[in-house]
Amino acid sequence: MLKMNKSSMEELNMYENINEYGGTPGSAAPADVPLDDLPPADNFSEMTADVPWRDDPPDGGYYSYSEYGESGIDECRQPDSVRAKNQKENSAEKQKNGGHSKKNLAVEYLANGTVSIKSAVRSKKTGEISVDVECARLLLPAETEELEKNIQAELQYQTVKCSFDYSEVVARLVGGDGEPELLLLDLWCETAPQLEPILRRSRVERHGGEYVFFVPERYTRAVSQAAAGEFRAFVAHSYGWNTPLRIVADANADDGIDLAEPVVKRDWGSAAALKKTVKTQRKNIKKLSPGDIVYGKEILKPEVQRMADLDDKSGRVTVKGTILSIETFVSPKRGTVIITVFITDLTNSVAVKLFPDEAAKARTSQLLEKAKEEGAALMVRGWFRYDNYARDYCIFADDINRYPVERRADTSAEKRVELHLHTRMSAMDATADLDKVVELAAKWGHTAIAITDHGVVHSFPEAKKAAKKNNIKVIFGCEGYLLPDCELVPLEREYCAVAVTYFGSGIHGRVFDIGAVKFDSFGRVISTFRTPVNPGVPQLPRIAKLTGYTDDDIDGAPLLSEAVNMLSDFAGGAALVLHCPEQLDLLHELTAAAGHGKELRLSKNCVSGSMLMQYLRRDLKAEERQLPELNAGAAAEWTAKNTADLLSKCRELNVSTVPLIDCTIKNLHKQKTNHIVLLAATQPGLKNLYKLVSYSNLDHFYKTPRIPRSLLNLHREGIIIGTACEAGELFRAMVDGKSEEELLKIASWYDYLEIQPIGNNAFLVREGLAKDDEELRDFNRRIVALGEKLNKPVVATGDVHFIEPEDSIFRAILMCSQNFKDAAIQPPLYFRTTEDMLAEFQYLGSDKAFEVVVKNTNLIADMCSQLRPFLDEKQTYSPELPGAADELKGLAMNTAHELYGDPLPEIVQKRLDKELNSIIGNGYSSLYMVAQKLVSKSLSDGYLVGSRGSVGSSFVAHLAGITEVNALPAHYRCPNCKYSEFPDVGDDSRCGIDLPPKDCPNCGTPLRREGYEIPFETFLGFKGDKTPDIDLNFSGEYQPVAHKFTEVMFGEGHAFRAGTISGVKDKTAYGYVLHYCEEYGLNLSEAEKNRLAMGCVGTRRTTGQHPGGIVIVPEDLEIFDFCPVQHPAEKIDAESITTHFDFHALDDKLVKLDILGHDDPTTLRMLQDITGVDPKSIPLHDEETMSIFKSDEALGISLKELKCDVGSLGIPEFGTNFVRGMLMDTRPTTMEELVRIAGLSHGTDVWLNNAQDLVRDGTATLMEVICTRDDIMNYLIAHGGEPSLSFKTMESVRKGKGLKPEMEDAMHENNIPQWYIDSCKKIKYMFPRAHAAAYVMMSFRVAYYKVHYPLAFYAVYFTVRADKFDIEQCLGGAERVLGNLEELKAKDKLETKDEEQIVILEMVYEMNLRGIELLPIDIYKSKATRFTVEDGKLRPPFNAIAGLGDNAALLIEKGAEGGRFISREEFVKRTRANSAVMEKLDALGCLNDLPDSDQVSMF
Secondary structure (H helix, E strand, C coil), X not given: CCCCCCCHHHHHHHHHHCCCCCCCCCCCCCCCCCHXXXXXXXXXXXXXXXXXXXXXXXXXXXXXXXXXXXXXXXXXXXXXXXXXXXXXHHHHHHHHCCCCCCCCHHHHHHHHCCEEEEEEXXXXXXXXXXXXXXXXXXXXXXXXXXXXXXXXXXXXXXXXEEEEXXXXXXXXXXXXXXXXXXXXXXXXXXXXXXXXHHHCCCEEEEECCEEEEEEEHHHCCCCCHHHHHHHHHHHHHHHCCCCCEEEEXXXXXXXXXXXXXXXXXXXXXXXXXXXXXXXXXXXXXXXXXXXXXXXXXXXXXXXXXXXXXXXXXXXXXXXXXXXXXXXXXXXXXXCCEEEEEEEECCCCEEEEEECCCCCXXXXXXXXXXXXXXXCCEEEEEEEEEEECCCCEEXXXXXXXXXXXXXXXXXXXXXXXXXXXXXXXXXXXXXXXXXXXXXXXXXXXXXXXXXXXXXXXXXXXXXXXXXXXXXXXXXXXXXXEEEECCCEEEECCCEEEEEEEEEECCHHHCEEXXXXXXXXXXXXXXXXXXXXXXXXXCCCCHHHHHHHCCCHHHHHCCCCHHHHHHHHHHHHCCCEEXXXXXXXXXXXXXXXXXXCCCCCCXXXXXXXXXXXXXXXXXXXXXXXXXXXXXXXXXXXXXXXXXXXXXXXXXXXXXXXXXXXXXXXXXXXXXXXXXXXXXXXXXXXXXXXXXXXXXXXXXXXXXXXXXXXXXHHHHHCCCCEEEECCCCCEHHHHHHHCCCCHHHHHHHHHCCCEEEECCHHHHHHHHHCCCCCCHHHHHHHHHXXXXXXXXXXXXXXXXXXXXXXXXXXXXXXXXXXXXXXXCCCCCCCCCECCCHHHHHHHCHHHCHHHHHHHHHHHHHHHHHHCCCCCCCCCCCCCECCCCCCHHHHHHHHHHHHHHHHHCCCCCHHHHHHHHHHHHHHHHXXXXXXXXXXXXXXXXXXXXXXXXXXXXXXXXCHHHHHCCCCCCCCCCCEEECCCCCCEECCCCCCCCCCHHHCCCCECCCCCCECEEECCCCCCHHHHCCCCCCCCCEEEEEECCCHXXXXXXXXXXXXXXXXXXXEEEEECCHHHHHHHHHHHHHHHCCCCCHHHHHHHHHHHCCCEEEEEXXXXXXXXXXXXXXXXXXXXXXXXXXXXXXXXXXXXXXXXXXXXXXXXXXXXXXXXHHHHHHHHHXXXXXXXXXXXXXXXXXHCCCCCHHHCCCCHHHCCCCCCCCCCCCCCHXXXXXXXXXXXXXXXXXXXXXXXXXXXXXXXXXXXXHHHCCCCCCCCCCCCHHHHHHHHHHCCCCHHHHHHHHHHHHCCCCCCHHHHHHHHHCCCCHHXXXXXXXXXXXXXXXXXXXXXXXXXXXXXXXXHCHHHHHHHHHHHCHHHCCHHHHCCCHHHHHHHHHHHHCCCCCXXXXXXXXXXXXXXXXXXXXXXXXXXXXXXXXXXXXXXXXXXXXXXXXXHCCCCCHHHHHHHHHHHCCCCCCCHHHHHHHHXXXXXXXXXXXXXXXXXXXXXXXXXXXX
16 A cells, blocks of 8 residues: 555645646746647656646546545546636635535545545546545445535546545454444444434344345344445445355344434544435536446436335335346237336346337337346336236336446466366256356466366366367366275285185185185285185085085184184285175175184285276276186186286276275265365376266266276376365365374375465364354464375465355245255355456465465366367267278169169269268268168068168168158159159259159059158258268157167267266246245245246256167267266166267267157058058048148048138147147148158247248248258259358358348349349248158158058057047036037146147037047957057046046956956955045946945845
């Protein structure tokens, strides 16, 4: 701090006496210095004393006042005219006050040392004077405002801005000096006088770095946690003091507030005298710029209210807050624009409604969006009242002004690095958004940031993207759960392999033989040991044969205790090794049970050979061996040799220690774990981290994924290990009172030690595990001392779980949902600046604080390379099947010749060559052959397979039998003589099915009409650089078989289910908020509930698996080169193993097969079984079938009561209300139109608000609008577009990314219509044409059965959906069913089951109209799960009864096989039906003919 060498009064007088030339007081101003000769200067102290001052400083410099010397001091005055006016005003003010000047607060505070001036600087650009004021105590806003005015008056300059420095004050307060508890209480009272009566009856205590306000229980809604958050934000913003505050209800406090009796107040400097002044002195208010007046007019003299204080009596209010979201609604009738802006001030949130007129709506919307994007605050003035439409209170805005929001900044010259941070992937525990926290760290100037989620590494792929985007290093890490299962001893030592011959069970068994081999770590035998043991019972012949001992040998042998001690003497200091460590425990138990009175000297610790085998079997393909049945001596030799091999493999992993476990500990895997931080320093280290995460999930999961120390020891290379938080091994040992020696031993194993702010550990004080805050500091001091003794770096981390201090509420809500009792008491786990952390650790001394906060965190960060989460990020790794390329080429060529003859037509040959070169050249032939084998097996087992996605774009895929879709242009083909013809079809249709019928000109055979004209590039791109994704629809019944077949083809460890990650959804989060409000008695606005819910959305809840995705790893690579693996949903009993990363993260790295289960193949198989008609033989040009897509005439009925006149009900892809509406809009008659409609219906923003409008207003026809992604590329190329850019444009649009400038420019250059360009911009997702064609082919076949085999169709349709059937609603004929349907549709709110039931009822109604009756349930004739055809009618199964499951249905069917039932009693016995089932059957009259009992009454 700069000390003043004059009195404050003299200093101010000096300001007044400086002449306008700025010379030294009393000196004359030389007149001969021209302005042009003035030298530039960074501050006035650098200028010579004789340089005159002028109002316009020289170019490149500015004048300043500084305490560095008196020479050239400049008061930075206004021009004479302005100064004269001010002097006149001051004179008038003086006369008004009786000849005395008003009290000058600046003079007073400078005199008494409350403040001191460090410097005053004027900017050349703005002319504003910046005055740095250092404060000896905290000043109220009223004081700072008055001080700024006083200084401005003294300087006689219009624009003066003061910066008040409280750093030394805050440092003292953080250190506990100056009664910070009372000061906070006083400060809150001064800033919130309406709360003072309550606050004065509260008490404040400091607990672990946070201040707890114990408030009378009655008033906790007034002095709430939200109010504390607002006050805390004020303190942090005004004084840079980030101090956690917590409100606790105090049931014992005096809550009788007697307004007649004033509360005791404490004086706060001169603040009280200023309160009235602040309200009246509001002259010269700075006007807002026009861009800051968003709506209405400028709000002058605002009296801002907290949103939490708004109620039904508030009336006209002014609030200020940041934007959460914006909604715009346009009334369809009047065209009125209603904009709803949701804003928050963190005490509550509120909806603001405004109604801009036509002229203002565009500007208002634009300014609001800009304010939201910039994170600006809005000041809103309007009427707070109930809105019937929103069913909540809203502010109807009159005026809205925009204000900038000051964000936290890290202004330290040298920055820290956060090494302990949790994202939303820490399940239900953290809410930090990864992208935002990485962006903030980069914005603060941090060079790196570590991601250390609990037990998982799900966020690594996104972290890598964020690192690249923000040009910052992200360190890949994990906070694991360490299972301290062993003690580590040097690998290079002597070992003693031990084996026993044992017979019996548990402690009731007997030991007959003990053998041992002492050897070194390279397997060289040092000596051997073997002795028989006298168990006190004769040995059985089998035991005698195994051991080779006679009865005399056994009788003369030592007792067990003696033999064990002999073994101990033989082993000496060698580490015991047992293949099964349980045997060592058993030796101790048996010896103790024998009671020979001997004290055992044998160690209880040993190396487990079986454990090392388990750990190494995956990494080094070590053969998993079982100990053969040998005598003890031979078994010990086997164990010694096997262990030596394992030790050799450990050396290959650069492991220098081995685990020694205590074999007497029961349930070792369930022992308490400790937290541990693992940071990947190298790429091999990252692979080791992936292994640890995988094995902890697959082999060691017990409540959490545990990492045994023994396992970590094998995979430690390339990983930096830290002691973690208070749940870490070292910190817990301190809390438990372990000795210094033990602490040093624990700490020595780690690479760095970690300390955290004491507020993080405040719960230890609350729970009585630490005495007070000082003991928490002592814990950290001891860790620092340990680091110094061991020469290990100590780092200070924040254990970040949320980004901003006020975000703690989100974590509280999540924890409350898990029934944590102290959920609302959140530690300050926010992302701290360097200044925050330096202030926190000042008790260590400034140098040591800098070391742990800045120096050492950067040291650790520098030890970690910038890694990539996968192998080469630009390469896709495809699987390899031996000979796949030749097999695929041969298969494709042979099939092509079979279909098109030899030689092939030119168009066929060119397409075939192009595709084979790309497929084989890019290494995808194995993928094709895998799909081919899967489809071939399914077809051979009698199940059709439908293709999905863009695989149908590949003609080779069609030739290989992978897809039915023929991607060639529309053409004729003769099945007899191989004649083919490719006519020019123009723009009418690109489907061969739509060609007119024609006979072969060579042999007269009717020609086949094929082809859908789909470019291959949709599948692999123009350069083969698009990762192929082969999706196949198998029958749901057949899907498990297909999955197993895939795993067998590629082998264990090379085929994994595609993993998914499930976060908290909107509705679930909202439920958590409601629960939290109920738990803590909060009454929040709907807007605030939604804000809090959104803060919880996305936090990981669980993991899962893709319904059919299989990720394939090439044979020469491991899955750990790409990601860890785990069981889905952390279920240790799950058979499948999934990728740890969400499968989308691996899209361009590994090939994924989508082996999906689908209803269509199952439906077609069942229809074939009933009708005998092979689906593959169905003509896809059947006119009657085609007609049901434009009308219901082919069904012979009218569906006008359903407000529908097409017959596509129940047809896959065409039966929904949405698609039926499209059919009625377009009335399709061709296959091409059906394909285009299928594409439109499966896209997002492709039909609605897009193509539909274009068709309706005549801008374009169905054949012209964009329907599938291929349309875009084909259209652009046809209009002169460059192929590669056209492909990229297609990819960008179909992913919802719109058009990049270069894409739109190219479209304009090629005269693409504006409606087409606009349509591209609206699209969010698009279907590939091949997918649409495959769907239509399946759907058309099902439609064929509906038209020609209606009984079979309805029987199969309802069988597939029997679990959604409600027989009571469906009986009674068409009129009754229609009534039930209309009643259901009339409900205010439809549940999912209601919507499903509506579909069923519509189908039953249609079936009844076609003359097909639904029979009642019959306990003898009904089947369990299948609808059956009976005399032209349908008999429903038992599971069509709502609420009756498949298992109960199967039991009833099986029970009926035994003949007729003689009573209800017998029915229950044979079917095991419970009372609920009986009630359902009774309600349907199924049991009317059965008496209650088997008994016969005699009269």
